Amino acid sequence: MTTDPLLFTYTLRLGDDALILAQRLSEWASRAPEIEEDIALTNIALDLLGQARVLLDYAGKVEGAGRDEDDLAYLRTEPEFLNVHLVEQENGDFAHTIARQLFFSTYQLALYEELISSKDDVLAGVAAKGVKEAAYHRDHAQQWTLRLGDGTEESHRRMQAAVDRFWPFTPELFESDEVTRALAARGIGVDPSVLRPRWEQAIDDVLREATLRKPELIWASYGGRRGVHTECFGYLLAEMQYLHRLHPDASW
Amino acid sequence: MVSLPELRERIAGIPDPELPVVTIGDLGILREVRTDGPSVEVRITPTYVGCPALDVIRTEIRRVLEDAGFPDGKVSVVFAPPWGTGDISAEGRRKLAAAGIAPPSADAPACPQCGSPHTEVLSAFGATLCQSLRRCTSCREPFPAMKPH
Numbered sequence: 207m208t209t210d211p212l213l214f215t216y217t218l219r220l221g222d223d224a225l226i227l228a229q230r231l232s233e234w235a236s237r238a239p240e241i242e243e244d245i246a247l248t249n250i251a252l253d254l255l256g257q258a259r260v261l262l263d264y265a266g267k268v269e270g271a272g273r274d275e276d277d278l279a280y281l282r283t284e285p286e287f288l289n290v291h292l293v294e295q296e297n298g299d300f301a302h303t304i305a306r307q308l309f310f311s312t313y314q315l316a317l318y319e320e321l322i323s324s325k326d327d328v329l330a331g332v333a334a335k336g337v338k339e340a341a342y343h344r345d346h347a348q349q350w351t352l353r354l355g356d357g358t359e360e361s362h363r364r365m366q367a368a369v370d371r372f373w374p375f376t377p378e379l380f381e382s383d384e385v386t387r388a389l390a391a392r393g394i395g396v397d398p399s400v401l402r403p404r405w406e407q408a409i410d411d412v413l414r415e416a417t418l419r420k421p422e423l424i425w426a427s428y429g430g431r432r433g434v435h436t437e438c439f440g441y442l443l444a445e446m447q448y449l450h451r452l453h454p455d456a457s458w
Numbered sequence: 459m460v461s462l463p464e465l466r467e468r469i470a471g472i473p474d475p476e477l478p479v480v481t482i483g484d485l486g487i488l489r490e491v492r493t494d495g496p497s498v499e500v501r502i503t504p505t506y507v508g509c510p511a512l513d514v515i516r517t518e519i520r521r522v523l524e525d526a527g528f529p530d531g532k533v534s535v536v537f538a539p540p541w542g543t544g545d546i547s548a549e550g551r552r553k554l555a556a557a558g559i560a561p562p563s564a565d566a567p568a569c570p571q572c573g574s575p576h577t578e579v580l581s582a583f584g585a586t587l588c589q590s591l592r593r594c595t596s597c598r599e600p601f602p603a604m605k606p607h
Contacts, residue, residue, distance in 0.1 A: 242581035242591065249583040256508020256587075260537070331537030335507050338540070338607045342582055 209270040215288065215385050216395045217268060217329070218278070219431060220317075221261030222289035225279060226439075227310060228254035229446050230297055239300055246346055247303070253339040257332055264328045280450035284440055285433035292375035294430070294439045298368065301354055301361070305368035307347035312408050313379045315340040316401040325393040348412050355416025366418050373421040378428050380405070385431075459527040466491040468522050469500060475514040476586045479557040482515055486545025489536060498523060498531040503541045506587035543604060560592065560603035567603050569594035577601075 231251035238244035262275040273281075292310060297303050318340055321333035354365040380402040389395025413420050427436065450456070460468070469491060470483025482488045482502070489501040500519050504512050516533045523531035543562035546554075551561035560567035560577075568575045574596035581591045584602050593600045 242583070245585075245591075246581055246583040249587060252508040252510070252587060253506060254508070256504070256506060260507060327538065331540070332507065335504075335537055335540040339506060341607070342605070346582060 210268050212385050212388050213326070213394065214265055214269045216389050217261055217265040219288040219385075220329075220332075221258050221265055221278075222287050223293050223310075223314075224254040224261065225258035226287070226289045226442065227293040227306075228252070228258060229442060230293065230295075231303070233297055234303065243300075250307070250343050250346065253343070257336050257339070260328070260332050276450070276455075280447045284435055284443055287435065287439070287443070288431055288433060290375070290378045290430045291427045291436050292372060292379065294436060294442060295372065295375065296438050298371070299364060301364040301368040302371060304347055304350045304354065305365070305372050307343060308351050308412065309372055309376050309379070309409070311340055311343035311347050312405050313398075313401065315344050316404045316408075317396055317398065320396040320401065323393075324395070329394065351412055351418070352416045355413070355418040362417065365416070369413065369418055370421045373423065374425050375427050377423065377426040378430060381428060381431060383431065462491065462493055465498070465523075465526050465528075468526065469519055472515065472518045472522065475511040475518075476509075477554070477557075477559070477588075479559075480546075480550045480553050484547050484550030484553060486541060486547065486550075487515065498528045500531060500533045501536050502533065503536050505541050507537075509587055511586075543606060546604070554604065558601060559589070560601060562604040562606050564606060567592065569597060569599065570601050571599045572597040577603075 228251045231247050231254070234244065234247040234251075236244065238247055258279070259275050262278045266273040266275060266278055292306060295306065315337065318333040318337040321329055322337060324330040324333065351365065354361040356362070357365075380398045382397045382399040386395055386397045390397040410420060429435070466488075470481060470488050472482050474480050474482055474485055474487070477485070485505065487502050487505065489503050490499075492499050492501070500523070502512070502515060502519070512535065516535075519533050520531070523529070523533075546562065554561045555570055558570045560570050566575065566577050569577050572594060574594050576595045577592050578595055579590065580593050580600060582605075584591045584605075588605055589602045590605050591600060592603045
């Protein structure tokens with residue numbers, strides 16, 4: 207396989223978003239408010255982990271330096287990860303996790319819908335299957351947003367706080383740069399800025415139905431796509447990579 | 459050495475590790491067994507991209523290939539066309555229903571216990587990535603159902 211630095215970066219971004227959100231969601235295992243939710247959140251984590259494995263495996267092949275999915279997941283340092291800030295944020299309470307899921311799955315569903323027609327067979331293949339998975343994830347988040355937003359006074363208050371908390375992390379999802387523009391021009395990648403109207407429409411509709419207020423954007427968090435991360439990310443990596451770094455290539 | 463149709467049959471007969479009442483042939487996970495001269499390639503596709511059973515399935519296929527005289531046989535994972543519930547054979551649907559797992563259905567699936575058409579969703583997610591959890595509103599029994607997509 208020929209090396210293609212732009213495709214490597216692009217694939218890594220998609221894979222890192224899925225991997226890091228999978229890691230965060232799996233922290234809910236045995237801690238969710240009810241058993242069905244425990245199963246749901248960890249199923250969603252497993253879907254995302256599956257997508258991440260395919261994408262990181264492919265990124266390693268595109269890079270052509272002999273790194274496999276494990277090398278990329280466990281042996282990169284913080285500035286080498288290219289995920290958005292939204293997915294690395296701490297879980298917070300259940301409403302926080304649901305708000306993050308609503309924002310991310312709505313974005314990922316729109317992304318995969320476009321990526322299905324990619325000229326790259328691997329990206330198109332992941333998108334074709336991922337679009338069905340993302341639809342389930344979005345449906346799950348939407349149902350909970352409605353129940354909590356349009357629920358009791360307390361659930362409404364906490365759901366609104368969660369939406370407000372993560373709102374500044376949403377513009378980064380749609381940030382385009384020379385990588386996305388170049389790959390979109392080649393018919394391989396998607397320029398995420400084109401997904402924004404569809405995302406805003408879907409989010410507006412859910413928030414309105416859930417009797418939640420759309421927050422005003424006072425500031426926005428950027429930098430993940432260039433390897434600049436928020437404070438909580440180092441702790442996440444430490445937990446995710448600790449075992450592999452202590453026992454390289456261990457298996458069971 | 460065994461013939462290609464027989465090899466295919468042996469591989470298709472491998473039970474799914476998570477749903478052992480059906481085979482990987484029944485589920486449509488096995489896409490193709492092809493030969494190119496002396497080499498064999500087996501192509502499989504995951505039901506869901508993160509399906510953890512896939513690694514076990516790959517190991518089982520390698521074992522069958524080795525037993526059949528193809529120690530260098532290759533197992534590839536393909537994603538296009540993506541797996542869909544339409545890939546489950548009629549035989550697979552029958553076996554799932556007999557095991558108390560409602561086969562995928564566009565409408566609400568009937569209760570595999572009492573046959574009542576009145577069932578509701580308990581959770582869109584279940585014991586494996588390809589199942590959801592439902593409940594019969596007639597006999598009140600919960601039951602697993604294959605996800606419709």
